[in-house]
Amino acid sequence: MTANEMRELDAWIAEHVMGWKNDVENSGYYFAGNHTKMIDAHDWQPTTDPNNAVQVLKRCAEKAWEDMQLICIRPMGKDGWGVFMRDYVNQMAIAAIFELAICLFAKKLFSKPQ
Numbered sequence: 001m002t003a004n005e006m007r008e009l010d011a012w013i014a015e016h017v018m019g020w021k022n023d024v025e026n027s028g029y030y031f032a033g034n035h036t037k038m039i040d041a042h043d044w045q046p047t048t049d050p051n052n053a054v055q056v057l058k059r060c061a062e063k064a065w066e067d068m069q070l071i072c073i074r075p076m077g078k079d080g081w082g083v084f085m086r087d088y089v090n091q092m093a094i095a096a097i098f099e100l101a102i103c104l105f106a107k108k109l110f111s112k113p114q
Contacts, residue, residue, distance in 0.1 A: 001100065006047040009103055013046055014039075017059050017106045046103050053099035056106050063109055071105075085109075 001009075014020045020030035020038050030038045046052035057071070064071050069085040076082045080096035083105035093104035 001047075001095075006100070007045075009107065010045055010047055011041075013056055013103055013106055014041075014044055016110045017056055047100045048097065050099060053102045057102050060102070060106050060109055073101075 011022060014030045015022050018030070018038075020032060023029055023031055027037075028041050030041060030044060032038050044052060046056045061071055064085055067085075069087060072082075072084050072086055074082050076094055079094050081098045081101040082092045082094045083101045084092035091108055093101050093108055095101040095104055
């Protein structure tokens with residue numbers, strides 16, 4: 001995955017997983033629904049930043065629990081890391097970087113129809 005694709009994924013996660021509004025072009029920030037400034041776009045990099053990735057994982061855990069599902073994370077040897085819901089192993093997200101695996105999983109989880 002290219003650096004540009006990772007930044008696009010970071011932005012997608014800010015909007016669809018975290019629920020923030022994207023005002024990056026005007027102010028450089030993501031905002032919560034009540035116009036509260038949440039984070040500078042340059043500081044929001046869950047595909048590479050462990051602290052940001054944990055925030056994403058927490059949101060995934062909340063969503064998975066709505067369906068009474070557990071999130072599993074496992075090392076995949078030379079392939080890196082795999083993240084999946086226990087009953088949906090076929091939807092596993094795999095990436096060499098742990099944080100990226102979490103983000104790819106989040107995109108799958110939050111892209112599912114409600």
